[in-house]
Amino acid sequence: xxxxxxSPRERFREQTRNxxxxxxxxxxxxxxxxxxxxxxxxxxxxxxxxxLYRYFENRDALxxxxxxxxxxxxxxxxxxAAQAHRRKAPAAKVRELGARFRAWALEQPHRYxxxxxxxxxxxxxxxxxxxxxxRALRPLLDAVADLAPDGLPAERTAFDRQLTAWHExxxxxxxxxxxxxxxxxxxxxxxGLISLEVEGQFVGMxxxxxxLFRAExxxxxxxxxx
Amino acid sequence: xxxxxxSPRERFREQTRNxxxxxxxxxxxxxxxxxxxxxxxxxxxxxxxxxLYRYFENRDALxxxxxxxxxxxxxxxxxxAAQAHRRKAPAAKVRELGARFRAWALEQPHRYxxxxxxxxxxxxxxxxxxxxxxRALRPLLDAVADLAPDGLPAERTAFDRQLTAWHExxxxxxxxxxxxxxxxxxxxxxxGLISLEVEGQFVGMxxxxxxLFRAExxxxxxxxxx
DNA sequence: TGTACATCAGTGAACGCGCGTTCACTGATGTAC
DNA sequence: TGTACATCAGTGAACGCGCGTTCACTGATGTAC
Numbered sequence: 001x002x003x004x005x006x007s008p009r010e011r012f013r014e015q016t017r018n019x020x021x022x023x024x025x026x027x028x029x030x031x032x033x034x035x036x037x038x039x040x041x042x043x044x045x046x047x048x049x050x051x052l053y054r055y056f057e058n059r060d061a062l063x064x065x066x067x068x069x070x071x072x073x074x075x076x077x078x079x080x081a082a083q084a085h086r087r088k089a090p091a092a093k094v095r096e097l098g099a100r101f102r103a104w105a106l107e108q109p110h111r112y113x114x115x116x117x118x119x120x121x122x123x124x125x126x127x128x129x130x131x132x133x134x135r136a137l138r139p140l141l142d143a144v145a146d147l148a149p150d151g152l153p154a155e156r157t158a159f160d161r162q163l164t165a166w167h168e169x170x171x172x173x174x175x176x177x178x179x180x181x182x183x184x185x186x187x188x189x190x191x192g193l194i195s196l197e198v199e200g201q202f203v204g205m206x207x208x209x210x211x212l213f214r215a216e217x218x219x220x221x222x223x224x225x226x
Numbered sequence: 227x228x229x230x231x232x233s234p235r236e237r238f239r240e241q242t243r244n245x246x247x248x249x250x251x252x253x254x255x256x257x258x259x260x261x262x263x264x265x266x267x268x269x270x271x272x273x274x275x276x277x278l279y280r281y282f283e284n285r286d287a288l289x290x291x292x293x294x295x296x297x298x299x300x301x302x303x304x305x306x307a308a309q310a311h312r313r314k315a316p317a318a319k320v321r322e323l324g325a326r327f328r329a330w331a332l333e334q335p336h337r338y339x340x341x342x343x344x345x346x347x348x349x350x351x352x353x354x355x356x357x358x359x360x361r362a363l364r365p366l367l368d369a370v371a372d373l374a375p376d377g378l379p380a381e382r383t384a385f386d387r388q389l390t391a392w393h394e395x396x397x398x399x400x401x402x403x404x405x406x407x408x409x410x411x412x413x414x415x416x417x418g419l420i421s422l423e424v425e426g427q428f429v430g431m432x433x434x435x436x437x438l439f440r441a442e443x444x445x446x447x448x449x450x451x452x
Numbered sequence: 453t454g455t456a457c458a459t460c461a462g463t464g465a466a467c468g469c470g471c472g473t474t475c476a477c478t479g480a481t482g483t484a485c
Numbered sequence: 486t487g488t489a490c491a492t493c494a495g496t497g498a499a500c501g502c503g504c505g506t507t508c509a510c511t512g513a514t515g516t517a518c
Binding site for chain 3: 233234235263264265266275276279284285
């Protein structure tokens with residue numbers, strides 16, 4: 001988006017900002033959201049705490065940045081995968097995009113939790129994350145929509161209306177409510193398994209979540225459209 | 227389990243302990259896990275921080291207590307529901323138990339997150355919670371198992387073996403792996419929707435998660451056994 | 453190319469805060485004779 | 486029933502810690518003439 005950094009000083013600023021964010025992610029991975037502390041990050045970078053205030057207005061601004069970056073990163077990954085598999089059949093697309101989503105989450109679980117986990121206490125995510133989240137999930141929801149046959153019924157219930165309104169707000173071209181519901185179902189099923197996995201629930205059970213995940217994707221693909 | 231409190235002093239101790247835990251849950255609801263602080267709880271109770279050390283060895287012991295209580299409470303609720311609906315058909319049982327699970331989670335979302343949410347940073351849940359979690363989920367998994375027809379195939383893959391081993395460890399009588407998988411699927415689908423709901427993801431979308439949840443229960447009931 | 457000045461990254465001291473936890477104590481409550 | 490003693494809930498001071506954030510400063514880097 002932005003043009004390349006202009007002056008050397010600007011370039012330097014950007015480097016430092018990025019390093020701070022990288023270190024913040026390390027802290028997040030090691031100590032959870034509470035570990036993202038201005039002083040701790042600065043110490044790791046070999047500078048003093050107050051120096052960081054040259055780069056971020058305050059701790060919340062830094063946190064917001066991390067979240068925005070993570071959504072963008074996930075969004076990039078999902079769009080790249082959509083692009084890579086664009087010629088495949090809808091079912092195959094769902095498999096690929098689902099796998100990509102899970103892979104992204106497992107590569108950096110702490111980041112996944114930052115986006116979809118328990119809200120960081122005392123931190124109110126800004127409105128803009130709604131749009132970002134939508135971008136990250138859209139390719140998969142589109143692939144699910146492609147599974148649908150023609151001739152599905154239009155709006156019938158109040159719930160259907162909510163779905164349609166939501167879809168309109170995000171600027172989607174009209175789709176039957178059942179399709180939208182299936183999209184949310186896909187998201188929720190993936191999230192259920194991934195969050196249990198990322199939180200370590202399967203470790204104690206000594207069960208590999210991967211086949212479970214694949215089965216959930218198949219269940220989305222195979223589920224009849226009544 | 228335990229006999230009634232013996233002396234007046236013991237009774238008093240138990241009262242204070244319970245009040246501390248009640249206040250801790252209030253703090254949890256208001257400020258997240260980080261809000262569960264010895265000093266803050268004591269202040270709310272109108273005593274000083276150190277006084278609480280008469281009742282809990284340290285902060286972690288208090289947290290552990292909260293988790294154990296919550297698992298037991300959920301376990302009680304699920305077993306009571308299983309008892310109440312014991313004469314119904316399997317599908318109806320799954321509906322009732324699923325609804326009970328969600329209701330419990332929504333009644334006290336912070337407690338649900340304490341059990342199934344992002345692990346509290348720096349806090350290692352003791353082994354015993356595994357057994358407690360199992361008790362809480364068992365009635366529902368049993369109901370799902372009751373849905374299964376006879377003659378399902380036995381162990382075939384390495385994954386099947388993991389499922390069987392897990393089920394054996396929890397002391398269950400033999401069941402086909404597909405059935406065990408279906409049970410985990412039910413758990414994961416419920417958790418996916420509930421955790422998204424509890425974290426407020428549906429608020430911004432203005433979509434009511436309740437029909438989605440009911441649809442997920444139906445999907446568990448209707449899913450073919452291949 | 454050389455000097456004068458403006459910019460700005462980073463420092464170190466300081467602020468008030470809340471945290472978990474220990475310790476020696478006071479004073480009320482319960483127990484034994 | 487009355488006294489002597491033991492138990493134990495709760496206090497208040499203190500510990501060291503890390504937090505976010507401000508402020509006046511130093512000194513290096515970049516810019517303009």
